[in-house]
Amino acid sequence: MEFPAYLATMPMHAITEIHGEPGLLARFRLEIEAFDEAARDRLTEALDLAADLHRDDRRVREPYLNHLLRVAIRLMHHYQVRDVDVIVAGLLHDAVEDHPAELAGLDPESAADATPAALDALSDRFGARVARLVAAVTNPAYDPGRDRDEQYREHVAASLEREPWARVIKVSDFTDNGVGVIHTVGPKVTRAATKYRPLVPVFRDLVARPDTPLSAPVKQHILAQLDLAEERFSAILDQPT
Numbered sequence: 001m002e003f004p005a006y007l008a009t010m011p012m013h014a015i016t017e018i019h020g021e022p023g024l025l026a027r028f029r030l031e032i033e034a035f036d037e038a039a040r041d042r043l044t045e046a047l048d049l050a051a052d053l054h055r056d057d058r059r060v061r062e063p064y065l066n067h068l069l070r071v072a073i074r075l076m077h078h079y080q081v082r083d084v085d086v087i088v089a090g091l092l093h094d095a096v097e098d099h100p101a102e103l104a105g106l107d108p109e110s111a112a113d114a115t116p117a118a119l120d121a122l123s124d125r126f127g128a129r130v131a132r133l134v135a136a137v138t139n140p141a142y143d144p145g146r147d148r149d150e151q152y153r154e155h156v157a158a159s160l161e162r163e164p165w166a167r168v169i170k171v172s173d174f175t176d177n178g179v180g181v182i183h184t185v186g187p188k189v190t191r192a193a194t195k196y197r198p199l200v201p202v203f204r205d206l207v208a209r210p211d212t213p214l215s216a217p218v219k220q221h222i223l224a225q226l227d228l229a230e231e232r233f234s235a236i237l238d239q240p241t
Contacts, residue, residue: 012024085129093173096119
């Protein structure tokens, strides 16, 4: 498949709509050209693992891999991240949460809680730091007696408090879900807006902190994206009475 010469500057959701997964894969390959061969090999290995684990997963209208590609591309292109561990963790940020038994090589039927084993497998393959970053953005088991969204917000605030680089991964994930909410269809639109809107001020605070390892221009870009997400959540949820 041929892609336009301006693929490297196209908005990621535009690539998704026009060129789909092949276009995002091509854009990812363009982005990793800035890295040395060893880093490219490691990033490609992480992408291959993500593609295998999420091979049957969907996000409403698209393969789940599209989301993971956008998170990683955003880290490299918009956030100017050159830390390979962080990008690898971005590609695999949902692997432990969604496919722990498969990642750990366990029988899903007999594995009561495969999360620790999955994190160990990730550590063995990509290093302890990658596993720690993925653990920080992996949702815990929820208490069925409490509001699920409230527990999610508590987990995000607590885990990102102590892991500055995990903040960077999570804000890329949040941007894809929040700013990208207008690319969602059906009941999930209101559901996503309700879940994510209370996190906007949390991310504003985390991004602005001095220990968040991003440049001032990148932080300003992210804050503008959070403003855009809030505008879209408002348009969805704040209906005139």
